[in-house]
Amino acid sequence: MKRTIIVTLVIGMMTMFSANAQKAMDKFMVQVDGLGCPFCAYGLEKKFKEFKGIKNVKIDIETGDFSFKYPAEKALTMQAVEKQVEKAGYTPVTSKIERANGKVEESKGAMLSDSSEGTITKKMMVAGNCGMCEARISKAAKSVNGVSEISWNKDTKMMEVSFDTGATSLTEIEMAIAKAGHDTKNHKAQKVTYDELPACCHYQRITK
Amino acid sequence: MKNTYVILVAILLLSLIAQAQGPPITADKPIMLGGGSFTTKTLTEIRKTERGTFVYVPLMLHYLPSSNSLVAVHLPYINYDIENGASGSSLADIKILGKYQFFRKDATGKTFRIVAKTLQNLPTGEELDVMELSTGKYSGYYGIVAGYETLKYGISNEVGYNWMPDGTLDEFRYKLGFGLPLLKPQYPNKQINLYFEYTNSWLVERDWYQLLYAQGIQYARKNITFDLAVQVPLVNDVDAGRELRHSIFLGTRFTF
Numbered sequence: 301m302k303r304t305i306i307v308t309l310v311i312g313m314m315t316m317f318s319a320n321a322q323k324a325m326d327k328f329m330v331q332v333d334g335l336g337c338p339f340c341a342y343g344l345e346k347k348f349k350e351f352k353g354i355k356n357v358k359i360d361i362e363t364g365d366f367s368f369k370y371p372a373e374k375a376l377t378m379q380a381v382e383k384q385v386e387k388a389g390y391t392p393v394t395s396k397i398e399r400a401n402g403k404v405e406e407s408k409g410a411m412l413s414d415s416s417e418g419t420i421t422k423k424m425m426v427a428g429n430c431g432m433c434e435a436r437i438s439k440a441a442k443s444v445n446g447v448s449e450i451s452w453n454k455d456t457k458m459m460e461v462s463f464d465t466g467a468t469s470l471t472e473i474e475m476a477i478a479k480a481g482h483d484t485k486n487h488k489a490q491k492v493t494y495d496e497l498p499a500c501c502h503y504q505r506i507t508k
Numbered sequence: 509m510k511n512t513y514v515i516l517v518a519i520l521l522l523s524l525i526a527q528a529q530g531p532p533i534t535a536d537k538p539i540m541l542g543g544g545s546f547t548t549k550t551l552t553e554i555r556k557t558e559r560g561t562f563v564y565v566p567l568m569l570h571y572l573p574s575s576n577s578l579v580a581v582h583l584p585y586i587n588y589d590i591e592n593g594a595s596g597s598s599l600a601d602i603k604i605l606g607k608y609q610f611f612r613k614d615a616t617g618k619t620f621r622i623v624a625k626t627l628q629n630l631p632t633g634e635e636l637d638v639m640e641l642s643t644g645k646y647s648g649y650y651g652i653v654a655g656y657e658t659l660k661y662g663i664s665n666e667v668g669y670n671w672m673p674d675g676t677l678d679e680f681r682y683k684l685g686f687g688l689p690l691l692k693p694q695y696p697n698k699q700i701n702l703y704f705e706y707t708n709s710w711l712v713e714r715d716w717y718q719l720l721y722a723q724g725i726q727y728a729r730k731n732i733t734f735d736l737a738v739q740v741p742l743v744n745d746v747d748a749g750r751e752l753r754h755s756i757f758l759g760t761r762f763t764f
Binding site for chain 1: 541
């Protein structure tokens with residue numbers, strides 16, 4: 301009985317230590333361009349295996365979303381991650397780090413506060429179908445100077461975008477998205493751009 | 509001939525324990541997989557011509573010093589059986605390959621790249637006068653490879669010139685390849701790809717011209733890749749007795 305209690309305590313403590321160790325991981329999310337085939341994704345993963353201690357490597361080749369966890373104590377920087385993507389032979393588009401201590405960093409090392417003065421969040425409908433659409437819409441919106449956050453739900457077709465009103469406007473963001481091939485309520489994509497989208501991205505067009 | 513099959517089987521088995529990558533089969537592509545990595549591959553060719561049968565088994569060692577450069581050495585073995593002529597096995601022409609990627613344009617799920625390529629053919633093989641396999645003569649190939657690859661299809665182009673000091677195998681070459689994945693793109697990869705590849709070869713001094721078509725299929729699952737292609741001539745404008753009947757390619761690849 302005594303031995304059982306000791307073993308239980310030891311296992312319990314090990315579980316707690318293990319849980320603590322798992323908490324002390326930074327989460328990295330990079331959107332990578334140039335992954336034209338599953339083998340490209342393999343090349344990317346292989347290059348990142350050089351980071352000893354890397355865990356939970358996930359690559360969605362359709363959207364280019366690449367994520368992994370890395371021990372927080374090693375304080376891996378955004379620049380080092382983006383450089384590693386380049387060394388693998390691909391292009392990092394956007395990067396985000398969720399530090400174990402709760403801080404969030406985005407591309408170009410900018411520390412995100414909750415919301416700066418002049419930053420507003422808007423919702424609007426953007427037509428699209430799939431994960432590839434999501435990546436394209438996000439990329440187009442983020443290409444607009446002043447946009448800090450963007451999310452799009454493929455089920456509801458709703459995009460939520462945060463941007464600095466001093467730097468850009470919702471119209472500019474809509475135009476960038478339409479230019480990438482996705483209709484919004486106020487701006488339609490050109491037919492030729494729409495036709496060039498992959499078959500899975502051929503959404504039902506918005507009619508005014 | 510028996511030795512050839514033993515080596516072939518050994519290389520195929522060796523590949524089972526290793527990693528894979530998926531370029532075209534008879535053509536080349538400009539995508540390189542990560543700086544600082546090594547790749548070992550083989551692409552055995554069984555070439556049947558009016559003149560005889562040639563089995564070419566190269567062992568290719570590729571190294572990428574950076575994400576946009578590659579150096580490689582190809583160590584080939586050849587078995588030949590020339591009708592009413594010699595037969596035997598020997599080392600073929602060793603090749604040194606260099607590639608440098610000077611243009612890259614990436615987008616989500618697609619990439620377009622261009623590389624400069626050179627292939628130095630060393631005179632280590634028998635003088636069999638078999639193009640690209642065993643000539644026993646030095647030659648240098650200089651070309652450009654451009655490729656556009658997406659998750660739905662891939663296109664590769666290669667244009668170049670093979671220069672030989674005495675000119676007998678000076679060749680203008682153009683390759684065009686299309687790749688078509690049959691399964692949904694997924695990672696870790698599980699793929700069946702079809703390849704449709706054309707090779708134009710014009711031997712300037714001999715005024716020979718060949719247009720070859722290769723139909724290839726590639727199976728890849730996780731870290732294992734097998735390539736199979738059959739190449740047949742569409743135009744065979746060469747001297748009598750030298751025409752190509754067909755070539756069969758069997759390949760495997762892995763990276764470490």
